[in-house]
Amino acid sequence: MNDYLQAVKLTDKVYYVGSIDWNVRNFHGYHTGRGTSYNAFLILDEKVTLIDTVKKPFYHELMARISSVIDPAEIDYIISNHAEPDHSGCLPEVVAAVKPEKVFASVMGEKVLKAHYGEDFEVTPLKTGDTLNIGENTLSVLETRMLHWPDSMVTYLDKEKILFSQDAFGMHYVTSKLFADQNDYSIMTYEAKKYFANILMHLANQVRGAMKALGELNLDVKILAPDHGPLFRTPESIGFIQDLYAQMAAVPRGNKALIFYATMWNSTEKIAAAIADGIRSTGVEVKVASLNVADRSDIMTYVLDSGLVCVGSPTMNNQMFPAVADVLTYLKGLLRTTNKIGYAFGSFGWSGEAPKKIFAELEAMKFELPFEPQSTKFVPTDEDLKKYFEHGVALGRKLQENA
Numbered sequence: 001m002n003d004y005l006q007a008v009k010l011t012d013k014v015y016y017v018g019s020i021d022w023n024v025r026n027f028h029g030y031h032t033g034r035g036t037s038y039n040a041f042l043i044l045d046e047k048v049t050l051i052d053t054v055k056k057p058f059y060h061e062l063m064a065r066i067s068s069v070i071d072p073a074e075i076d077y078i079i080s081n082h083a084e085p086d087h088s089g090c091l092p093e094v095v096a097a098v099k100p101e102k103v104f105a106s107v108m109g110e111k112v113l114k115a116h117y118g119e120d121f122e123v124t125p126l127k128t129g130d131t132l133n134i135g136e137n138t139l140s141v142l143e144t145r146m147l148h149w150p151d152s153m154v155t156y157l158d159k160e161k162i163l164f165s166q167d168a169f170g171m172h173y174v175t176s177k178l179f180a181d182q183n184d185y186s187i188m189t190y191e192a193k194k195y196f197a198n199i200l201m202h203l204a205n206q207v208r209g210a211m212k213a214l215g216e217l218n219l220d221v222k223i224l225a226p227d228h229g230p231l232f233r234t235p236e237s238i239g240f241i242q243d244l245y246a247q248m249a250a251v252p253r254g255n256k257a258l259i260f261y262a263t264m265w266n267s268t269e270k271i272a273a274a275i276a277d278g279i280r281s282t283g284v285e286v287k288v289a290s291l292n293v294a295d296r297s298d299i300m301t302y303v304l305d306s307g308l309v310c311v312g313s314p315t316m317n318n319q320m321f322p323a324v325a326d327v328l329t330y331l332k333g334l335l336r337t338t339n340k341i342g343y344a345f346g347s348f349g350w351s352g353e354a355p356k357k358i359f360a361e362l363e364a365m366k367f368e369l370p371f372e373p374q375s376t377k378f379v380p381t382d383e384d385l386k387k388y389f390e391h392g393v394a395l396g397r398k399l400q401e402n403a
């Protein structure tokens with residue numbers, strides 16, 4: 001079965017044996033519009049070593065790609081850089097089929113794998129600085145806790161100069177081209193930002209720590225091989241993703257503006273458009289997103305670049321719209337910075353609580369809020385819209401002043 005599938009040769013000793021998930025569209029609440037890959041790697045040295053496995057439904061794809069190079073029973077070691085099930089989901093099946101001499105993971109990885117697959121699942125723990133000689137090559141390990149789970153670690157293969165970086169430097173983006181230098185940099189920029197904003201933004205401190213620790217190792221990396229998306233094999237593409245990570249991990253305020261809202265009978269939408277025109281008139285780049293069509297994970301990507309975030313909702317049953325509450329809850333989990341400007345607005349018929357509730361949420365997230373919550377009864381008049389335009393101008397200027 002699947003015996004037509006091939007591994008992809010990366011170097012004389014290392015093969016790509018991962019799987020492609022073209023159609024995944026929901027990755028624990030994150031809209032993966034371009035699919036993803038679960039990358040895994042086979043090292044042919046005296047100790048044949050498999051780096052990571054794949055999501056459980058892709059077991060046969062992994063085994064078929066391995067089988068295109070060697071008999072999987074020849075695998076001696078498996079290294080689990082990250083225990084989240086998109087990388088370890090079929091690990092028990094692989095272990096049962098291959099019967100490796102040892103499975104390695106980080107100290108926390110041992111605990112997490114046992115929590116998933118049972119206390120009798122045997123794992124040999126490795127800690128930062130540990131090395132594993134596999135023949136001509138030696139693998140060395142750096143624990144990268146919370147990038148993306150407590151168990152996460154990266155592994156460096158010295159002679160082949162490959163850094164297997166699990167979630168770090170990855171993105172949910174898959175095409176038929178395996179390498180970043182074969183793909184579109186503008187799409188990769190968006191997808192790497194989306195990945196960071198939705199998976200790592202709240203962990204930016206830990207990302208900075210891991211980047212610093214990696215930098216201090218001064219590794220000569222010829223191939224940077226994350227567990228999702230394209231691999232980086234040229235100095236230009238490695239520099240691209242490393243620079244982008246350094247920028248994102250600094251979590252700058254952002255010089256753009258974002259307006260996201262829900263609308264019932266288009267009043268809140270009209271207000272959003274007036275605010276947007278006011279912001280645009282100052283020269284600030286503004287993104288307007290209706291939650292009737294935009295996904296929370298795209299909103300979060302825009303938040304990453306936005307120093308000004310305006311949130312609107314009609315009042316329904318004395319509450320904000322559920323779609324707005326959803327995004328605010330998600331934002332609260334992911335945003336740890338306190339340097340953005342916020343603005344709450346909306347329309348109402350007879351009670352009008354939504355903008356006040358949005359304001360309270362933004363205040364709790366430590367947004368700077370230059371205006372009180374703004375509400376308009378039923379349908380905004382020309383005079384109302386002029387006021388919102390002027391608020392947009394003031395907000396745009398404030399963003400520019402504090403840039």
Ligand code: FEO
Pocket residue numbers: 082084086087148149167227228
């Ligand atoms: Fe790709 Fe944190 O798993």
